[in-house]
Amino acid sequence: MTPDPHTGLTLRGRVLIGDRLRGDGTVSVYSGTEADQPVTVTLLDPEVAADHASMQAFLGRARSLARVDAPGLARILEEGVDDDLVYTVTEHLPGQTVAQVLEGGERGLRYAPHAALTIVTGVLTALNEAHDQGVVHGGLGPRSVVLDGEGRVTVTGFRMLGIEGVTPRTDVHAVGSLLHTLLTGSHRFDDDTVPSPSSLVPGLSPELDRLVADATESNPRNRPRDAGQYLAMVEQVARSLPGADGDAGPGTEPIPVIDAEAESTGKRPVPLWRRAPFLVIAGVLALVLVAAGWALAPDDTAELPDLVGYTTEMAEVELEALELGLAYSYDETYSDDAQPGEVAATDPASGAELREGDAVLLSLSIGARYVEVPDVVGGTEAEARDLLRDTGFSEIEVVQEHSADHDPGTVLSTTPEVGEDGDREEGITLHVSEGVIVPTLTDMTRDEASAALESLELTAVLVEASSETVTEGWVAAQNPEPGTVIPDDGEVTLTVSTGPEEVEEPEDEETEDEAADPDPEEDPAEEEPEAPAECSAQAWDSGSTYDSGDRVQYEGRVYEARRWTVALPPNVGGEWGAWSDQGPC
Template sequence: MTPSPDSPVGTVLRERFALGPILDADAAGSTYQARDLSEDRDVAVTVLGPALSADPAAAHAFLERARTLGSVHHPGLARVLTQGRDGDRVYAVTEHIAGVSLAEGGQGARHAPRAALSIAADVLSALQALHAAGTVHGGLRADAVRIDRDGRVRVARHPMLPGCPGAAVPDTRADVYAVGALLYALLAGVSATRDDRPLRPSSAVLGLPPDVDMLVANATEPNPRYRPRDAGQYLTLVEQVLRSLPPDAPAPGRETALLGDTASATVVLEVGLPGPETALPDVPEPRSAFAEPDREDAPAWRRLPVLIGAGALAVLLLAVVVWTLLPDADDGRAASADRTPGAAQPTDPASEEGVPEPSASADADDGVVVPHTIGMDQAAAVALLEGLGLEARIVERASATAPDGTVVDQDVPSGEPAPGDGVVTLTVSSGPAEPAPPVTDGEEPGSDTSGSDTDSDPGGGSDDGPGPDRENPGRGNGNGNSNGNGNS
């Protein structure tokens, strides 16, 4: 090992990895740009801090984390190549991803919804591989996500001691929140600040589709319990919304240079640390890590059959949707008398909760995940569920705190698979409860003293037997001899 008096920069670990400029640092250690002298390639080397390197437990956790990450293989993840010790230094070596990070774009760059969701889907696909292996990323930021030279979205850096030292170890829902915050920044063009409320990009971007807004809100719920449980579940939601979006127009509210515009391409800002705007003319449009290479030189006549086929498929899908949405004539006439157009069918709140049959609905087979609707108004919540192919049933309940028409509860928690019948019961506030009628002196609550309704007169006896007031058989007409018990 080449000694360095002040800094590891210039140090060669194991006579192989020459450390260059520092790329990142946190409480656990520092990451350096480096050169693998044996393989003649660029790498990134993370070195554990001196204090933690001297702690056997921390050093062991660092090396075990590196081995775990090295066992996970996914095209969207930078590979951990090796790990080890060199004297008093503990290190891990990661593949270097050439390209640009999402943090290198600039303040104010907005992505259109489809472009933003495509990036988020690729990040979630990579995180899903980590979660399936029983580990988490634990420190996802915009500067850790890069668009490589082939246009693929890749997670380039991994914290080697997530949550260390002193902080709670992150779980899969912390990764989900990080993707939600990243998606907010891609859509809104501003840094996401952690808050005690879900993030909503619609507050900064006019005309944003409601489903896209809810995707961000679901992932950034302050209570982790209400978020999708892991990257795979959130990816299912993102892909469902992606399939429903039309082709991208420019991002609403501001003209934006997208990554596909090679004349003046920009990438979105850091989530939390905005940087200067940067032109990136050589960066191709981001695409999935599994996508085939684009054939830009294909003549127009070769693309014509694809366009015709896509048009025919769109017409067929539209016909199927219209057919499924048209109610039977009898059902429509019966329903129109009971509810207003667009309202969901009310249901009994005491409906039985059970495990649905797997074959009861195609939605369950498609992996539909129930979104978070609490706090939304009824119409928006119903539209969100119906957009996912689910049915909303409404139960009203008085609430002194929630405005009238606001969803206050749902029978299936957000992030959980939809029930087999595809029905989600929403409890909607009917406003404050009506006050009880005033009670006059000498009158017990609920008593009827009007005496004008003979059918409800508590003393209404008959000649055939005693009235309800058995202690005073004559009560009912003021004559205790003839009406109370039918005997003179």
């Protein structure tokens, strides 16, 4: 076997690269050592690293991951470039992956329901921290969940490139598939048609089937919106399951998969040592429930009212009035009936019986799914994008076509055509006269972005703004947005971060005399024009969720969330959208 050319090399004189563990054609993962401590080294493959945009995307992704500090996530210790090696160094995780555990038995292995939910709870708790900070995983599976000898669950293996279009709902689907694998020991299914766990393991609770089905819905809009919402659902089911399972093992230890025939004939019974801890727990739980009989009283239940057509504020008032400590959350859905921002549906449906701590999902309307395509032909692509987004289209594709009669960047036609009903889920295509396509310039330094534009014979217009999330000297925003077609001599505005805003010391208060005697040469009628707001808000991210009042900056403007929202860009929806335009920055 040809030795790996990177094994034995040293990064920055400190990190020794060991044996190659795996690779996918984009990155290769190696064991490593730093200061006599084991680490994991990820190298961007040389052919990919030769592409400047890919290298910057890799390093930008690494910086984003390094900012997420959560106990259940593998920590990135370092990222950088050493000669021609683009790399990250991640903490070493002792233990085995779920895949290694399940594939290690002579027969198949699976986890008991409580143990499976314990693992998934650990995964979702870690992902929730990432989602809260706008970071998605993009590659979760049995090989990226590590279990150590003390029962700790750690998530690793974040996808480093190719995460365009990945959202928190993508991660939720992956966790649902993982739960299916934990419960059944099988991953032999098409991701679009995940079978119910009970069809493979008879006797599993219908609630477990529902958990898997909800997360693996083929339409992402029908899934829990992020890890936090799915975590609430998992915890609710975990509380409702019986305290003892006939096939349950202690902790997160897997158990042999026993087929129905073996169970019915009494073969390979579950050893008493596996069942005893759970039988004891069940007995104690029963005594507690008997002693606290009030917990089962009818007063602790209520019927979910019909909230369709309510605003979020009205719906929350109704739910709080039930005094059940409900965990309510939101997602978005199309609706021909409810006005944008109003409740279009609930899960569970109105009339359902609710108990203390139950989760209620409120689906907010984002308007009708099918809307008439406005007339954008003859205008610029930027104007067309604005009008289409005001109409409700968020997926806009651009196709360049030759035209001797129109300036570059002019809209020639649309698909569907103007006046036809367009499907907001499918998006719309703009056919635009040929010009220069604006590249993605965020996650580049000022000089790198300027050079990229110069190579395309475009002019860079530089403005500066403070930013809490983007490193000083790096591009925080650009206008026009990536993918826009503009003339050969067009301009692109780059908002360059100056780092976090400095807090100025308050000036001494003016005396009464100073206040009473203004400068006679100063004309009080002359007022300074209002300066644009500083871009101190974080850049909008398609994978993040935002609550009412959150601010973001997008394409040189500041937007404030009117309500909970995810995925939709801030300039979508106009007056009825989830975002309120606060002006330029």
